[in-house]
Amino acid sequence: MDLLTLDSLPAQLRNAITHRDLARGENLFQQGEETSAFFIVETGRVKLMRYTTGDKVVTFQVARPGKSLAEIALFSDTYPCAAVAEVASRVIVYPKQLLLSALRENPDLAEDFMAMLVRKIQALKVRLELRDIRAAHERLLRYLRYQVQPGEQNLVNFERPLKDIAAELGLTPETLSRALTRLEQEGMITRTRLQITLQNSPAA
Amino acid sequence: MDLLTLDSLPAQLRNAITHRDLARGENLFQQGEETSAFFIVETGRVKLMRYTTGDKVVTFQVARPGKSLAEIALFSDTYPCAAVAEVASRVIVYPKQLLLSALRENPDLAEDFMAMLVRKIQALKVRLELRDIRAAHERLLRYLRYQVQPGEQNLVNFERPLKDIAAELGLTPETLSRALTRLEQEGMITRTRLQITLQNSPAA
DNA sequence: CGCATAGTTGACTACGCTCAACCCTGGTGG
DNA sequence: CCACCAGGGTTGAGCGTAGTCAACTATGCG
Numbered sequence: 498m499d500l501l502t503l504d505s506l507p508a509q510l511r512n513a514i515t516h517r518d519l520a521r522g523e524n525l526f527q528q529g530e531e532t533s534a535f536f537i538v539e540t541g542r543v544k545l546m547r548y549t550t551g552d553k554v555v556t557f558q559v560a561r562p563g564k565s566l567a568e569i570a571l572f573s574d575t576y577p578c579a580a581v582a583e584v585a586s587r588v589i590v591y592p593k594q595l596l597l598s599a600l601r602e603n604p605d606l607a608e609d610f611m612a613m614l615v616r617k618i619q620a621l622k623v624r625l626e627l628r629d630i631r632a633a634h635e636r637l638l639r640y641l642r643y644q645v646q647p648g649e650q651n652l653v654n655f656e657r658p659l660k661d662i663a664a665e666l667g668l669t670p671e672t673l674s675r676a677l678t679r680l681e682q683e684g685m686i687t688r689t690r691l692q693i694t695l696q697n698s699p700a701a
Numbered sequence: 702m703d704l705l706t707l708d709s710l711p712a713q714l715r716n717a718i719t720h721r722d723l724a725r726g727e728n729l730f731q732q733g734e735e736t737s738a739f740f741i742v743e744t745g746r747v748k749l750m751r752y753t754t755g756d757k758v759v760t761f762q763v764a765r766p767g768k769s770l771a772e773i774a775l776f777s778d779t780y781p782c783a784a785v786a787e788v789a790s791r792v793i794v795y796p797k798q799l800l801l802s803a804l805r806e807n808p809d810l811a812e813d814f815m816a817m818l819v820r821k822i823q824a825l826k827v828r829l830e831l832r833d834i835r836a837a838h839e840r841l842l843r844y845l846r847y848q849v850q851p852g853e854q855n856l857v858n859f860e861r862p863l864k865d866i867a868a869e870l871g872l873t874p875e876t877l878s879r880a881l882t883r884l885e886q887e888g889m890i891t892r893t894r895l896q897i898t899l900q901n902s903p904a905a
Numbered sequence: 906c907g908c909a910t911a912g913t914t915g916a917c918t919a920c921g922c923t924c925a926a927c928c929c930t931g932g933t934g935g
Numbered sequence: 936c937c938a939c940c941a942g943g944g945t946t947g948a949g950c951g952t953a954g955t956c957a958a959c960t961a962t963g964c965g
Binding site for chain 3: 835836837872873875876879
């Protein structure tokens with residue numbers, strides 16, 4: 498996902514890449530602001546949020562280390578949402594025009610970039626698919642099946658706090674907790690401190 | 702979205718593009734099948750579905766005319782899901798290798814392609830954002846605000862059947878119907894036969 | 906040794922789903 | 936021209952389940 502940090506970057510671009518440190522709560526860019534760069538989160542957490550009709554804010558997405566941010570910036574004049582750091586964070590800054598021309602001139606880079614975009618689409622589709630499953634425990638089960646690494650069979654590590662996973666699944670922490678115990682009682686999974694093993698067959 | 706039908710395509714690619722007609726229920730590709738092409742739906746509806754652990758199928762997405770299909774094919778060896786035509790459909794077929802090399806050799810095409818991918822990401826994010834809104838009427842309201850065309854102020858046309866929109870919103874047709882009448886009673890919208898006008902301010 | 910945060914459990918509520926009946930429109934054929 | 940039918944859309948009643956609020960425990964950190 499962080500292909501753009503590769504040494505294979507054209508020198509001109511590599512020299513133009515800078516970093517930016519954000520304090521907790523600091524703003525990376527505002528909604529409606531003119532787009533100037535594309536970002537990748539190096540450390541911390543950056544939240545994307547939309548200010549809609551005056552009244553409410555809706556969080557769009559939370560980008561974690563290694564994740565790209567605002568790829569739309571490359572093909573749009575203004576940012577469609579705002580980005581603020583949830584905790585102290587550090588992002589890599591790719592100036593828009595330079596990145597665009599680098600992509601034009603370097604087919605390998607462009608291909609990597611496209612591959613990254615396509616993977617992102619795939620991940621979003623999966624998350625959307627999960628939301629169509631109403632029952633919390635079934636949604637969780639499918640999520641777990643997606644999470645298993647091809648190598649480590651039927652093993653899922655929980656490095657992130659549960660509440661984060663709950664948010665990603667569109668559940669409250671309470672419901673997620675209950676869903677976990679339920680799956681455990683039904684014998685579908687077994688839980689140790691930091692990891693979960695699935696009992697049945699893994700995802701196809 | 703159908704940028705790839707542009708006349709600006711390299712001749713070699715343009716000649717390689719073919720069409721394929723699908724009967725209702727016919728399979729475009731199977732899950733796990735080796736990837737050979739990328740598609741754009743010309744007419745009809747093509748449903749993407751995943752066969753998971755033996756038991757269930759989950760519909761991934763329903764692609765309508767103008768929408769691309771299986772962009773993942775370009776960067777993956779096998780299709781992660783199956784595609785079947787819900788109704789008689791016609792798709793444009795872009796052979797994988799030819800499209801890839803065309804993208805390499807033609808920066809303009811590559812840029813258009815990337816822009817398409819980015820827009821797709823944006824659309825998926827929006828759909829995901831909507832799902833985080835629990836209350837049906839509020840979810841609907843935000844959906845409507847997204848739908849208003851910049852030009853036609855506060856006007857949304859309902860060309861598609863409501864049940865389709867309900868599915869896109871993750872609601873049942875009944876709930877959507879009730880949400881519509883509720884917004885109408887609250888004075889947020891007014892409905893005529895085929896279009897809806899928002900009362901308050903449009904989306905930011 | 907507290908304090909803050911995450912996680913768990915319980916009781917209650919609310920809202921969307923399900924199933925069912927009904928209306929309405931458009932299309933088809935007698 | 937009307938009868939019929941099919942599909943989408945609208946209501947209604949009841950249920951189930953995830954959300955909410957709350958209290959309590961566990962864990963990690965200063």
